[in-house]
Amino acid sequence: MVYQALYRAWRPQTFREVVGQDHIVRTLENMLNQGRIYHAFLFCGPRGTGKTTLAKILAKALNCQSGTRPTATPCLDCASCISIKEGSNLDVLEIDGASNRGIDEIRDLRESIKFAPNQGRFKVYIIDEVHMLTMEAFNALLKTLEEPPQHVVFIFATTEVQKLPATILSRVQRFDFRRLSHSVITDRLRQVANASTIEIEEAALSLIAQAANGGLRDALAMLDQTYSYAGAHLITPADVQEVVGLVPYAEYASLWRFLVTGNMRLALERLREILDGGKETQQ
Numbered sequence: 466m467v468y469q470a471l472y473r474a475w476r477p478q479t480f481r482e483v484v485g486q487d488h489i490v491r492t493l494e495n496m497l498n499q500g501r502i503y504h505a506f507l508f509c510g511p512r513g514t515g516k517t518t519l520a521k522i523l524a525k526a527l528n529c530q531s532g533t534r535p536t537a538t539p540c541l542d543c544a545s546c547i548s549i550k551e552g553s554n555l556d557v558l559e560i561d562g563a564s565n566r567g568i569d570e571i572r573d574l575r576e577s578i579k580f581a582p583n584q585g586r587f588k589v590y591i592i593d594e595v596h597m598l599t600m601e602a603f604n605a606l607l608k609t610l611e612e613p614p615q616h617v618v619f620i621f622a623t624t625e626v627q628k629l630p631a632t633i634l635s636r637v638q639r640f641d642f643r644r645l646s647h648s649v650i651t652d653r654l655r656q657v658a659n660a661s662t663i664e665i666e667e668a669a670l671s672l673i674a675q676a677a678n679g680g681l682r683d684a685l686a687m688l689d690q691t692y693s694y695a696g697a698h699l700i701t702p703a704d705v706q707e708v709v710g711l712v713p714y715a716e717y718a719s720l721w722r723f724l725v726t727g728n729m730r731l732a733l734e735r736l737r738e739i740l741d742g743g744k745e746t747q748q
């Protein structure tokens with residue numbers, strides 16, 4: 466059997482499973498419960514904080530067949546929920562903005578929008594990395610956003626919201642994703658490790674969370690790598706340092722000491738040692 470990466474295996478499937486973005490989850494749930502469906506959502510924020518995960522949950526919520534209208538609690542069992550999870554639903558299109566950034570792709574998209582959904586209530590277009598679109602493509606998209614068909618919902622995702630034209634921003638419902646806190650990430654890592662019978666020291670979990678810099682996807686990927694490296698042994702902070710390339714605090718402390726005492730020669734030597742070790746210095 467092909468091994469499924471932890472971040473995929475543990476990807477939240479419902480709003481309740483999403484961690485660290487409570488303000489967004491709550492707003493989306495209320496919106497669905499009140500039957501207020503916007504035509505364009507913008508999910509912006511740092512990488513690995515749950516933007517495309519929430520986009521797919523929202524798509525399920527809009528098209529779940531368990532009831533007669535959109536729901537904040539998609540059933541996960543109907544044909545629609547299952548095919549959206551698998552990425553094979555004909556009404557939910559995931560588009561990578563980086564590789565479909567031109568005017569022709571957006572024209573094609575505008576053509577396809579005219580047709581009614583196959584089975585769902587809505588055609589949902591998830592455009593990831595939307596900031597990569599060309600200005601021409603944005604202008605074409607804008608025409609659709611100005612007069613969207615009733616059956617279409619756009620969910621745009623981006624890590625660089627400042628690159629979007631103001632004309633687009635003024636026509637979307639914007640949601641700002643936050644970096645996840647250290648404790649939210651360690652809690653989630655601990656939960657995944659326990660359920661996957663991965664033995665890991667608490668200090669090692671903490672180091673991974675620190676290196677992940679607020680992104681849960683990166684944190685789970687690091688746990689995966691460290692687990693592969695350590696094998697069946699208990700994972701220690703040293704394992705994490707070896708795999709993730711974190712500079713131990715003691716090395717930083719000595720670098721700092723050389724700097725504040727004006728010993729530039731030793732400071733540079735220490736810095737070179739750290740960099741030669743290929744360690745991640747952006748902490």
Ligand SMILES: [Zn+2]
Nearest residue numbers: 529540543546
């Ligand atoms: Zn369903």
